[in-house]
Amino acid sequence: EPPAPEAIVDAFEAVLGPITTYRPSHPKGICASGHFVATPDGARHSVAPVFDGQRVEAIIRFGVAGASPRASDVARSTRSLAIRFETSQGDQWDMANISAPIFGARTPEMLVAGLLARRPGPNGQPDAEAVRRFVESNPESTRQGRWLAAVTPPASWATTPYWGVDAFRFKGAEGQERLVRWVFEPVAGTQRLSEEEMRARGTDFLAEEIRRRVAQGPVEFDMVLQFAQPGDDATDPTVAWPDDRPRATVGRLTVTAVEAGAGGPCDGISFMNLDMEPGVAFSDDPTLHARAAPYAVSLSRRTR
Numbered sequence: 475e476p477p478a479p480e481a482i483v484d485a486f487e488a489v490l491g492p493i494t495t496y497r498p499s500h501p502k503g504i505c506a507s508g509h510f511v512a513t514p515d516g517a518r519h520s521v522a523p524v525f526d527g528q529r530v531e532a533i534i535r536f537g538v539a540g541a542s543p544r545a546s547d548v549a550r551s552t553r554s555l556a557i558r559f560e561t562s563q564g565d566q567w568d569m570a571n572i573s574a575p576i577f578g579a580r581t582p583e584m585l586v587a588g589l590l591a592r593r594p595g596p597n598g599q600p601d602a603e604a605v606r607r608f609v610e611s612n613p614e615s616t617r618q619g620r621w622l623a624a625v626t627p628p629a630s631w632a633t634t635p636y637w638g639v640d641a642f643r644f645k646g647a648e649g650q651e652r653l654v655r656w657v658f659e660p661v662a663g664t665q666r667l668s669e670e671e672m673r674a675r676g677t678d679f680l681a682e683e684i685r686r687r688v689a690q691g692p693v694e695f696d697m698v699l700q701f702a703q704p705g706d707d708a709t710d711p712t713v714a715w716p717d718d719r720p721r722a723t724v725g726r727l728t729v730t731a732v733e734a735g736a737g738g739p740c741d742g743i744s745f746m747n748l749d750m751e752p753g754v755a756f757s758d759d760p761t762l763h764a765r766a767a768p769y770a771v772s773l774s775r776r777t778r
């Protein structure tokens with residue numbers, strides 16, 4: 475039995491304190507808007523309305539991982555791209571993507587155990603021994619951190635790929651069904667901070683940078699599917715599939731406006747990774763199945 479949605483959110487609160495106002499994950503961020511248009515390949519690979527090639531409105535949130543709305547923009551953590559698609563027929567599809575191809579927990583149980591191991595004690599610090607024991611018995615939980623340690627952070631929210639991480643099943647126009655993972659590839663190219671820039675840029679430059687950039691012209695991402703080959707594990711989000719898997723570009727996301735300040739329509743949205751039947755279905759990844767319900771619980775706690 476996976477942990478109940480409330481128990482999952484309680485575990486975040488055990489580490490962060492009660493959730494008020496801010497989301498417990500990627501609390502720092504800004505809201506933006508734009509649109510998405512599928513390619514003909516997108517329509518071929520999925521019968522979901524988002525991929526019909528019509529213009530789909532998008533509410534977009536760029537975020538920074540961590541526990542605090544004052545998290546540092548130069549931290550070697552993930553940045554995020556969350557999207558709510560709204561088709562002209564009234565269909566809605568939410569997703570949250572991160573700037574790493576892998577997640578820090580293989581299952582919801584592991585996520586909760588990792589959080590609880592990091593609960594602060596009476597001195598305000600986690601029990602180092604509890605953390606050590608957790609890491610020792612859950613080595614998969616260290617993979618994302620090692621991936622992030624090997625690269626410097628993105629120079630801009632516009633210059634990193636964002637991976638959906640969890641696998642989905644795309645159901646196409648000819649009835650075919652394929653296991654995929656997706657990545658939003660920056661049309662501007664991938665650009666990371668140099669070690670020197672990491673020292674010089676300060677901890678709070680991403681929001682102004684993206685506002686300036688979008689004021690000069692749209693920021694774009696190509697949504698690219700990666701197709702599983704026999705033997706690829708679609709249930710373990712701590713392991714990436716090899717880079718040479720076949721790919722297809724299924725659409726382009728265009729960011730055309732960024733909120734001038736904090737807040738905006740994103741505050742009332744929990745970007746749950748949802749399916750979009752009949753064209754996009756869940757895989758058997760246990761973290762995927764465990765996401766929507768606690769996201770809703772979290773939203774209700776931070777907006778009560």
Ligand code: HEM
Nearest residue numbers: 497499500535537554556570572577582639744761772773
């Ligand atoms: C067991 C699995 C997971 C659980 C229980 C979980 C839980 C949560 C919760 C409670 C929130 C806050 C929601 C809100 O208040 O609106 C959140 C946000 C988020 N999660 Fe997860 N998560 C899981 C897996 C993942 C994975 C695999 C990814 C990687 C793509 C991910 C990326 C994000 C991002 C980017 C946000 C912030 C989105 C935004 O800007 O609003 N999560 N998560």
